[in-house]
């Protein structure tokens with residue numbers, strides 16, 4: 001390997017193009033990564049290669065993720081962007097240029113608008129793709145990125161239905177075979193105090209786990225009035241948070257952060273069964289609030305008897321709480337926002353904190369440069385599926401097993417990915433969307 005490596009170093013000094021180098025080392029090439037340590041090459045040449053980034057989904061998080069990626073590694077540049085809507089892309093690009101200057105090298109030729117823009121951004125000369133669009137599109141865009149041999153940062157959640165979950169698992173395997181990185185935006189996994197607390201719980205600090213309580217009870221979020229100039233697809237895309245087929249519902253889109261911590265504590269093993277209740281009591285106006293619920297309460301049962309009680313609610317003017325409590329035979333732990341263990345072991349995290357949003361990109365770029373791929377695919381798919389399973393339970397009122405949930409054939413897809421297509425739900429003559437009713441809505 002060292003002979004190979006030093007030969008590459010000599011070739012680069014003689015002027016090998018960056019693209020050729022990345023192809024040879026596998027940084028950008030599909031399946032070409034051979035385990036060659038890029039850091040060795042870096043020492044030989046004295047400089048890290050520039051890694052090029054494409055951003056797909058240029059909203060709040062996408063703009064933030066691109067900034068985090070540029071901050072995480074000084075030899076990264078943003079070269080391509082794609083968004084469904086031109087105004088979103090333009091405002092994101094302007095903000096990024098203002099804050100990051102010539103590290104943002106996106107041109108009109110590498111700016112792509114529309115529902116197929118992702119394909120063109122992925123096809124650009126880029127090494128890394130940031131997937132920050134609404135969750136519905138993640139399985140499709142992830143598949144396209146790994147098939148094209150690109151490393152991926154994938155925001156959470158990564159699907160809205162079981163076919164999407166299964167697709168993400170397949171893409172995870174394709175990425176593994178090609179030695180590509182998939183880093184998940186489940187950011188608490190990159191947060192030092194949380195990592196240290198979960199590690200101690202997994203090492204037995206609270207004894208055997210009996211119960212985990214997860215809450216994401218927060219204020220009002222979402223909603224948009226219809227603009228008569230928009231097609232139904234355009235309106236739903238602009239208002240994606242309020243449509244189950246696009247966001248997964250808020251227990252999937254937001255509460256996944258809590259469920260992922262429970263999954264992590266349980267060594268990434270999924271629960272056996274879920275049952276629960278939920279509804280839509282406050283956020284009822286249509287078409288403004290689409291078809292999602294505004295509260296869910298779900299009990300996840302594990303085969304070994306552990307139960308995860310999970311609550312999420314988005315109502316204004318209520319008592320709010322977003323915490324994770326783990327109760328065991330020898331004590332209890334609070335992850336957010338105390339990072340503390342009490343009982344047989346008494347401990348509190350006293351070290352420094354980290355910016356988890358930057359840390360996840362540092363992990364990604366460092367893995368690419370070392371040629372040691374990180375693949376968060378399995379846990380990001382499982383925590384997404386855990387949340388979808390909870391939604392299946394609250395929408396139907398049924399007790400649903402992991403087996404049933406993961407094999408569900410319900411595919412939340414529009415007739416096509418065009419602006420005049422028919423979304424999976426459409427309003428009736430009064431402009432009202434169908435909302436799931438427990439006991440009536442069927443598990444599919």
Ligand SMILES: NC(=O)c1ccc[n+]([C@@H]2O[C@H](COP(=O)([O-])OP(=O)(O)OC[C@H]3O[C@@H](n4cnc5c(N)ncnc54)[C@H](O)[C@@H]3O)[C@@H](O)[C@H]2O)c1
Pocket residue numbers: 056057058059060061062082083084085088089114115117118132133134135137155156157185186187237253254
């Ligand atoms: N990890 C975190 O803490 C965190 C925080 C916020 C959001 N998120 C996640 O990031 C994702 C985006 O959330 P946001 O708050 O940025 O939403 P947003 O609405 O601000 O941005 C989404 C962008 O995607 C664009 N878009 C829609 N469909 C697209 C498509 N098919 N192709 C390309 N672009 C498309 C939209 O036009 C919009 O600009 C969500 O999955 C959300 O759950 C994660």
